[in-house]
Amino acid sequence: xxxxPDESEREIADQARAFLSSASPTxxxxxxxxxxKYSPExxxxxxxxxxxxxxxxxxxxxxxxxxxxxxxxFEEAGRHLxxxxxxxxxxxxxxxxxxxxxxxxGVLRNVRDGDLLLSFAFQEADGAWSxxxxxxxxxxxxxxxxxxxxxxxxxxxxxSDCCLVAFRLEGQSGLTLALVDTSAPNxxxxxxxxxxxxxEALVRFKDVRVxxxxxxxxxxxxxxxxxxxxxxxxxxxxxxxxxxxxxxxxMAVDYAKIRYAFEQPIGAFQxxxxxxxxxxxxxxxxxxxxxxxxxxxxxxxxxRVEISQAKSFANEKCVMACRSAQQIHGGLGFMMEFxxxxxxxxxVSWSLRYGTTSEHRRRIADHLLGHNGKVRLDGYATA
Amino acid sequence: xxxxxxxxEDELRREVRNFIRTNLTPEVTQQLIVExxxxxRGPLAQAFFAKIxxxxxxxxxxxxxxxxxxxxxxxxxxxxxxxxxxxDMRVGAVGSGAPAILECGTEExxxxxxxxxxxxxIVFAQGYTEPGCGAxxxxxxxxxxxxxxxxxINGQKIYVTEAHIATHMFLMVRTDPASKRxxxxxxxxxxxxxxxxTVRPLWTIQNDPEAPLGTTYGIRQVNEVFFENATVPASxxxxxxxDGWSVASRGLNLDRVGAFRYLISIMRxxxxxxxxxxxxxxxxxxxxxxxxxxxxxxxTEGQVCRLMTMRSLSIVExxxxxxxxxAAEKVWAPEHGVRATEAISQIxxxxxxxxxxxxxxxxxxxxxxxxxxxxQSTVNHGSVHVMRDQIARRGLGLPRPGRAK
Numbered sequence: 001x002x003x004x005p006d007e008s009e010r011e012i013a014d015q016a017r018a019f020l021s022s023a024s025p026t027x028x029x030x031x032x033x034x035x036x037k038y039s040p041e042x043x044x045x046x047x048x049x050x051x052x053x054x055x056x057x058x059x060x061x062x063x064x065x066x067x068x069x070x071x072x073x074f075e076e077a078g079r080h081l082x083x084x085x086x087x088x089x090x091x092x093x094x095x096x097x098x099x100x101x102x103x104x105x106g107v108l109r110n111v112r113d114g115d116l117l118l119s120f121a122f123q124e125a126d127g128a129w130s131x132x133x134x135x136x137x138x139x140x141x142x143x144x145x146x147x148x149x150x151x152x153x154x155x156x157x158x159x160s161d162c163c164l165v166a167f168r169l170e171g172q173s174g175l176t177l178a179l180v181d182t183s184a185p186n187x188x189x190x191x192x193x194x195x196x197x198x199x200e201a202l203v204r205f206k207d208v209r210v211x212x213x214x215x216x217x218x219x220x221x222x223x224x225x226x227x228x229x230x231x232x233x234x235x236x237x238x239x240x241x242x243x244x245x246x247x248x249x250x251m252a253v254d255y256a257k258i259r260y261a262f263e264q265p266i267g268a269f270q271x272x273x274x275x276x277x278x279x280x281x282x283x284x285x286x287x288x289x290x291x292x293x294x295x296x297x298x299x300x301x302x303x304r305v306e307i308s309q310a311k312s313f314a315n316e317k318c319v320m321a322c323r324s325a326q327q328i329h330g331g332l333g334f335m336m337e338f339x340x341x342x343x344x345x346x347x348v349s350w351s352l353r354y355g356t357t358s359e360h361r362r363r364i365a366d367h368l369l370g371h372n373g374k375v376r377l378d379g380y381a382t383a
Numbered sequence: 384x385x386x387x388x389x390x391x392e393d394e395l396r397r398e399v400r401n402f403i404r405t406n407l408t409p410e411v412t413q414q415l416i417v418e419x420x421x422x423x424r425g426p427l428a429q430a431f432f433a434k435i436x437x438x439x440x441x442x443x444x445x446x447x448x449x450x451x452x453x454x455x456x457x458x459x460x461x462x463x464x465x466x467x468x469x470x471d472m473r474v475g476a477v478g479s480g481a482p483a484i485l486e487c488g489t490e491e492x493x494x495x496x497x498x499x500x501x502x503x504x505i506v507f508a509q510g511y512t513e514p515g516c517g518a519x520x521x522x523x524x525x526x527x528x529x530x531x532x533x534x535x536i537n538g539q540k541i542y543v544t545e546a547h548i549a550t551h552m553f554l555m556v557r558t559d560p561a562s563k564r565x566x567x568x569x570x571x572x573x574x575x576x577x578x579x580x581t582v583r584p585l586w587t588i589q590n591d592p593e594a595p596l597g598t599t600y601g602i603r604q605v606n607e608v609f610f611e612n613a614t615v616p617a618s619x620x621x622x623x624x625x626d627g628w629s630v631a632s633r634g635l636n637l638d639r640v641g642a643f644r645y646l647i648s649i650m651r652x653x654x655x656x657x658x659x660x661x662x663x664x665x666x667x668x669x670x671x672x673x674x675x676x677x678x679x680x681x682x683t684e685g686q687v688c689r690l691m692t693m694r695s696l697s698i699v700e701x702x703x704x705x706x707x708x709x710a711a712e713k714v715w716a717p718e719h720g721v722r723a724t725e726a727i728s729q730i731x732x733x734x735x736x737x738x739x740x741x742x743x744x745x746x747x748x749x750x751x752x753x754x755x756x757x758x759q760s761t762v763n764h765g766s767v768h769v770m771r772d773q774i775a776r777r778g779l780g781l782p783r784p785g786r787a788k
Binding site for chain 2: 006
């Protein structure tokens with residue numbers, strides 16, 4: 001047991017931080033927000049640094065590092081609000097690497113070369129974050145499937161070349177996954193305007209033909225793959241939340257040291273000090289939960305509960321930390337020209353994506369209260 | 384990162400559990416309760432402690448030459464974890480005082496006290512708090528005057544939990560009457576049999592009716608201790624005269640983190656889940672989505688308590704010092720314990736108010752007694768407010784109030 005990052009984990013995190021500190025300034029974050037919604041140059045650099053290869057298996061030419069390395073990278077991406085579709089690409093990339101066939105090898109290669117962007121579309125109009133809520137249907141026509149329905153809250157759809165879509169084929173109770181060409185006829189999208197002001201869309205499918213070769217895994221048997229993909233998204237998002245809230249906390253602490261009121265820095269008032277302490281504790285907790293969940297996944301353990309703990313906790317505490325940072329900054333926090341709001345607006349959006357607090361808590365409760373025995377918090381059997 | 388105990392650590396846990404299963408009979412438990420309340424040790428308890436001593440569980444993490452097993456802080460945590468869960472007492476831990484003696488004591492003091500503390504022949508009560516000072520120990524007035532080869536002690540200590548069963552006191556006194564704040568404080572190791580010491584019981588809100596075993600801060604009695612010209616040899620001084628503040632802080636940090644603090648903060652989470660899963664009324668309540676949401680929230684908070692404890696131990700294992708991490712744990716865990724205790728009462732409903740002697744009390748009234756005791760953990764060994772000050776100043780570098788201009 002040693003919950004602190006080891007030397008090589010720390011090195012990866014430090015390198016990522018040093019890189020993003022110069023490569024992802026807030027000026028770039030702002031420019032992307034009002035422009036193309038992401039920075040192709042920054043993405044190119046991230047691809048060249050090998051971030052996408054980090055956790056891909058060695059026999060697929062990846063680095064084969066355990067999943068906690070990615071969690072550390074997502075913490076840093078969140079910290080710097082890196083305007084790149086890292087999460088939207090990473091989740092389908094890992095699913096394709098695990099469940100994809102030889103037919104997808106070319107796509108994988110192109111993504112890893114930085115020539116292709118991916119997205120994924122699971123959620124629908126009810127906004128629920130669960131495989132059970134997926135209603136979109138498809139019917140079979142010769143050597144293609146024909147998709148009908150709509151997907152909601154699809155991050156970076158408008159930027160992506162291919163989108164991993166989950167749906168139900170007529171006559172099948174299980175889910176099917178397909179990698180859909182986003183420029184295929186009869187797909188349309190409407191950009192949403194989330195508080196993060198990043199790229200998020202409502203995507204409509206009206207008789208969209210998808211060749212059978214674009215199916216990922218087996219028809220009607222993708223429930224497991226979809227669940228895993230959703231869990232990775234929840235986990236990576238929680239790590240981004242922790243990273244972003246850490247930075248907001250630091251900015252609030254720095255400001256409290258230089259802003260004077262009543263002839264003292266406001267950071268000398270205990271009301272501010274104790275608020276900052278609670279922000280720090282909340283972010284620490286979110287970070288520890290994320291790291292534990294990713295470590296457990298990397299060890300091949302079932303980490304669904306741990307992931308839900310991380311996301312539900314991060315949702316609440318990271319919003320609290322960022323909102324408190326806003327509050328400590330007074331009127332400044334409300335001003336568009338001051339940078340802090342960039343963190344607050346994103347953290348608010350992220351806390352509502354990939355599973356709300358109550359959705360994740362429901363899953364924790366189902367696990368805890370689904371049997372008739374005594375429990376120990378650390379997972380050891382009761383004596 | 385490594386979020387799992389090692390195979391060796393799991394093996395130790397199995398060993399300790401086997402030991403407890405074999406040796407902790409209901410009769411032994413009964414005598415442990417009597418000892419906790421009266422200080423009188425029965426023959427079965429004596430034999431039980433002898434076996435713990437022989438097995439080396441009291442001081443697993445201490446060097447072998449001092450009676451330990453030379454294992455790490457994680458091993459210490461595991462032993463305390465299993466013993467506390469089984470006995471509701473800190474029998475797997477050496478009391479406060481001993482770590483400071485090991486670090487600051489003379490060879491003679493180490494020889495005299497350490498084996499006896501491990502063997503439970505010597506039990507220290509902690510004498511810091513006074514009627515006029517708690518969190519700010521710098522306000523200590525209890526005075527020890529050097530007279531020849533002795534110190535003559537005059538003053539008063541309060542809320543001394545174990546004074547009625549302890550053999551010695553780990554006493555903080557002011558040795559330099561002209562000194563202010565932290566300077567001029569010293570630690571004396573004082574036998575309770577010293578003439579001039581009077582112990583007067585203070586009864587807590589857990590005394591009538593008595594809190595059942597397993598209650599968070601179910602202790603019935605703390606004490607006032609009066610010193611009237613109590614005279615001890617000068618060799619009772621621990622560390623240097625005037626250095627008491629730094630001597631004591633070595634012990635305090637260890638009291639704030641570790642298995643005990645962790646367990647009293649999270650056992651309520653386990654209780655409520657177990658109750659919902661095993662009790663007939665629990666089965667009804669667990670269908671309620673509101674209950675499920677709250678339980679999942681508490682459970683997650685409890686996991687953060689565990690992870691913060693593991694973080695503190697990881698830092699200790701790496702030989703580092705806490706910047707603020709111990710203080711963070713000492714805020715989060717006790718406050719979680721209070722939130723859990725209060726939320727659980729609401730889930731249980733009006734039954735949760737019934738104390739141990741009441742008809743209809745749930746599980747011997749433990750939930751009601753927890754309501755009386757849980758907040759104590761936010762108060763002792765550095766209140767959560769003082770801990771937040773430490774996080775802000777040491778961890779985040781914020782200025783002291785009223786000083787910076």
